[in-house]
Amino acid sequence: MSSLQLNNLSKTYAAFAAVKGVSLQVAAGEFISLLGPSGCGKTTILRMIAGFEKPTTGSIYLDGREITRVPANRRGMGMVFQSYSLFPHMTAAQNVAFGLRLKGWPAGKQQQRVEEMLDLVGLAEMGDRFPHQLSGGQQQRVALARALAISPQVLLLDEPLSALDAKVRLQLRNEIRRIQQQLGITTLFVTHDQEEALSISDRVVVMSQGQIDQQGTPEEIYLAPRTAFTASFIGAMNQVPGIWEQHKVRIATHPNTSLPDEYLHTLPADLPEGTAVVVLVRPESILLFPPDHAPLAGHNALSGLITSRIFLGSVVRLSVLVGEFYLNVDVPTTEAEQFSSGDLVQLSFPAEQCRVLAVDSPAASNVPLPVALPPTGVSED
Amino acid sequence: MNTQRFWSWFWLILGTIYFVVPLIATIDFSLRARKGTLSLDAYANIFDDPKFFESFTFSAVTAVAAIALSWLLIVPTAYWVHLKLPRFRPVMELLTLLPFVIPAVVLVFGLIRTYSMTLLNTRTGGWVLLTAAYIVLSFPYMYRAIDTGMRAINIRTLTEAAQSLGADWQTVIFRVIFPNLRVALLNGAFITFAIVMGEFTIAALLAQPAFGPYMNLLSSSKVYEPSALAVISFALTWGAIGIVQLLGQGTGQKQVGGPR
Ligand SMILES: Nc1ncnc2c1ncn2[C@@H]1O[C@H](COP(=O)(O)OP(=O)(O)OP(=O)(O)O)[C@@H](O)[C@H]1O
């Protein structure tokens, strides 16, 4: 178990800054996910930690000892790669034994360790198979066993599940978490799948364009996004543009609006009067009532027109046109029958489910404001 | 459709005739050393000639040396280009064309002019020069075989996986890269072997007792023996191909089914 510290780490390729000043503290035994869209620099960070890439600036510490210039083969990092990386000319067992052989372990001890590791990943019977005789999921399990065999200080996983089908992915990610907790190994897990990150991490680090956007526990990231980017990247999120006035938000929309109230009440925010803001509200936080329903106390009430329905399995996502913008509303599938396209409805959501972010914050400006864009996806009608 | 079938058969048969008839004719001729009957006399004469074994062994040893040195030279080079200098690849491809562009005669006179006072004064020196010249001659084939082999495996990921497990550069190259290039290395080796065994110009001009000059000598002084020798070389060549196939069988599928 080791702690890991990244200090102001940057990587520039020619003129392109792939990673810009990333600082991160990973406690011993912690499971951290680096989450972000393609090209945001996740792999680059992992490769710098592993020693495959030299940082342009910044430093890396392992247990308080600087390792920025230590060559990759002396860092003791276990790594599992996105693409299949088993040595094709060796059996699963030989693959797992590779690192032990280099360390000069005696054959008996090697074999014992190999069996232990293959057992840990549930492949005790498959030691004699060559990589081409294993499924993708099995190959990644062997790769995990191989990385863990050398008892690495830190385990680095670069989208190890992305090449696998959904079912195997789910199963293997839970297994990775189980093994990580069983061994108590410090782990950095790279993914662009938010569900994956939220479900197995102690802490999630959301990245955007080479920088850390927000970090926190999965709950914090999901429930209290502090930037528009994190808000829009994690789960579905409605964003209503407006102006911060007298501790509430005046909705910026067309003058002859059909809104009963042109103000939205939100969680308190410390913003100067007149700031351009977006109000964030999750689709599952919005309740639907008939249009003439008496507004609930403490709720914002808006009236709108259902324009489309998308079946998502356990919920149906309705797109509701409110004034000039659309809001997504998730209704449990069992209750969705009563709503169809063309219905007038009242949207009701409590003020404490609405967060306000200033639009001009640097992270927020990454995201195009979702004003009057109709939802994409397959509609039922 | 039918005419297409006809023409493909036509060309196939024509090609077969083109290759097989001279071969049969050579075999037939090589068996006619004794008047009136078919016999193996020509073959017996060759195998009785100690010069045959001397020159054959000489060339075979030279070929093996050239192959081993090319492997050691080209695998790390191609590996480095793949991993660190992908932009350098077109330059390498251009370099591989040079042995085709520069005739062997030019190459050998260059070598003689450069080394006549030094290396060429000793027997071993001449042999070293010959081996070096063969490495140059076979470089295009060897490089291309290895380059193709490297494209088939995920060099970067395998290297990094090995490094993270504690492997240094030598370990990566000899324990991970070489074993996964087995088929490519054997292909390159086979072509090199064939080139060296049949090469005449350089060996003759460097005055080396190689197989090529021996064949030449024989054909200018004997009637039936050169044909027998051609058949023997042919059999040896096909034997070598067979060995490559056999050795390659185990790993061939592994490479295909490896990292995708
Ligand atoms: N060797 C390189 N030379 C130039 N640019 C590079 C190099 N490696 C990565 N980049 C660039 O750096 C940026 C970050 O790359 P990185 O691989 O870290 O992204 P990522 O977050 O892992 O994305 P993904 O989810 O697609 O794997 C990308 O825009 C990429 O094009």
Ligand SMILES: [Mg+2]
């Ligand atoms: Mg990546």
